[in-house]
Amino acid sequence: MRRAINVGFALAVAIGGGASAEPIVYSIHGDADGELDGRAFSGAQFRLELRSDTVHTVTAIENGVTVYRNDQGHAILFLTRGAQTTVAHIVPNQIFVRYDPTNGVVGFGTHGIGPFYPVSLDWCGLPMGCGAIETGTPEITIVGALAQLKVAPHDSVFYPAAVEALATELRGRALLGGFLDACVSYDVINLRCPSIPGTPIKTDQGDLYFQKQTLFGKGVFTATVGRVGW
Numbered sequence: 001m002r003r004a005i006n007v008g009f010a011l012a013v014a015i016g017g018g019a020s021a022e023p024i025v026y027s028i029h030g031d032a033d034g035e036l037d038g039r040a041f042s043g044a045q046f047r048l049e050l051r052s053d054t055v056h057t058v059t060a061i062e063n064g065v066t067v068y069r070n071d072q073g074h075a076i077l078f079l080t081r082g083a084q085t086t087v088a089h090i091v092p093n094q095i096f097v098r099y100d101p102t103n104g105v106v107g108f109g110t111h112g113i114g115p116f117y118p119v120s121l122d123w124c125g126l127p128m129g130c131g132a133i134e135t136g137t138p139e140i141t142i143v144g145a146l147a148q149l150k151v152a153p154h155d156s157v158f159y160p161a162a163v164e165a166l167a168t169e170l171r172g173r174a175l176l177g178g179f180l181d182a183c184v185s186y187d188v189i190n191l192r193c194p195s196i197p198g199t200p201i202k203t204d205q206g207d208l209y210f211q212k213q214t215l216f217g218k219g220v221f222t223a224t225v226g227r228v229g230w
Contacts, residue, residue, distance in 0.1 A: 038204025
């Protein structure tokens with residue numbers, strides 16, 4: 001029998017949304033490296049948001065598993081470097097939000113670049129490159145606990161908050177913690193993100209690129225229902 005593990009970092013609260021359409025704001029915040037308008041940043045605090053509506057959330061089958069996506073809305077980056085915060089409005093139809101509870105990955109993807117970039121959270125720091133879910137300790141993050149419950153449903157007694165999170169489906173409030181990934185193609189041999197992608201994310205503040213800061217840096221994903229800050 002699996003022993004209960006104290007998940008000090010990761011907490012989750014999720015309440016499934018109703019059938020009616022409601023405004024919803026998805027966000028990830030954490031620290032990352034990257035470049036905005038030709039100026040590099042390192043270890044900068046950021047919050048990336050997609051302001052949308054629950055009516056745009058769809059269910060899809062990708063690589064044999066069920067995922068939830070929302071491709072519509074207004075994406076905004078809040079980037080803090082020292083005492084200065086830059087607000088960059090992302091050009092429409094680039095960013096989407098994606099939630100894969102089977103593999104324990106949640107975050108933002110970019111059309112034409114990839115489903116895990118610019119930023120996503122997962123249970124090992126390498127989206128879709130972690131190996132079998134039974135190996136390692138996926139339970140130390142909420143997205144990892146969700147993935148563990150897919151292969152071992154009887155472990156639900158150890159993760160009551162994560163069980164609630166399974167119902168979120170990007171249609172209701174959520175708070176998920178995990179390891180932050182901000183790299184298109186991570187170098188697993190040398191443990192680094194070697195370069196920025198060839199295609200930038202277009203914003204009203206110039207071209208944006210993200211890079212992973214550390215292998216086990218953590219981030220938080222939230223979904224808030226209602227017109228918060230609109």
